[in-house]
Amino acid sequence: MNNTRASIPLEDWVGYRFGLIAARLGNFIAPMYASRHDLTIPAWRSLAVIARYQPLTAKQLATLTSSDAFKVARAIELLVRRGLIRRDVDKSDRRRASLRLTAEGRKVYKDIEKFAVRVERELTAALDAGELASLRQSLDKLDQQLESRIKVQGWERFLKR
Template identity: 30%
Template sequence: MDNPPLKLAEFLPDRLLVLAEVVAQPLARLCSEQYGLTIAEWRILAVLNESGQLTSAAISHAASMHKVKVSRAIAGLEGKGLIERTANREDMRETFVALTDKGLEIYREVASQAQEFSLKLTARLSKSDMNALWRIIDVLNESAGGDIG
């Protein structure tokens, strides 16, 4: 028996990929053009703001990012003076990463604009719609084997 032809407009992974790219583009442009940040760097600033001082492994888990991507982003952020690393006194092989004052300032500026964008994006959705959207995202993420937290 032949499978019906795949229609991209009805293929959920493709629809989600296109939506993710469309939604991420304005934030990526803001980060890059105004602050010289990549999306990965911005996400690490956000994780550190939310969680405080963390190891790179903890950042990788919290941001659902591959450790190589986290390592590159941490190096970039450190070079820009937005984070600092300190050795773990109990395990010298491990370092903690934390926001600098400059990093916190940049995080707050980007976060303010990102929140405005998010509000515009979801303005036509009711509270009930948003709750349903969050539930659906969680279910899809779990089904795909991800861990948003």
């Protein structure tokens, strides 16, 4: 094992902990929608985001899911092929498509949402109302810090510190 000591132990890195919790939660929920609806993780995320923010373009979907264009394109193709979303040509710009849930997509979304909300409530039951509100506020602050202060500087700047 390497004897060099990090100034912050790995288990205290915010991104590492977020990643672990997100992966564990996703690995718990994914088998439900995979077995009941034959959906992949990117397809489910795309369906959920479209349900929340429709109509969306593929570019907007990629931004809201923090996914690359290739994953989003594959998820869109799967969802269209399965009849869960519609891809309509944008009347104002024929180069773009507008994504919306179909009636079947709404049914599938509602089924998975019902399950996911139950899991979310069980997970957050470990926190009292004040802790949950504080967690959400803290997540908002960290997200804002990442978007407005860190990403705009570029990763190269952090090598110089």
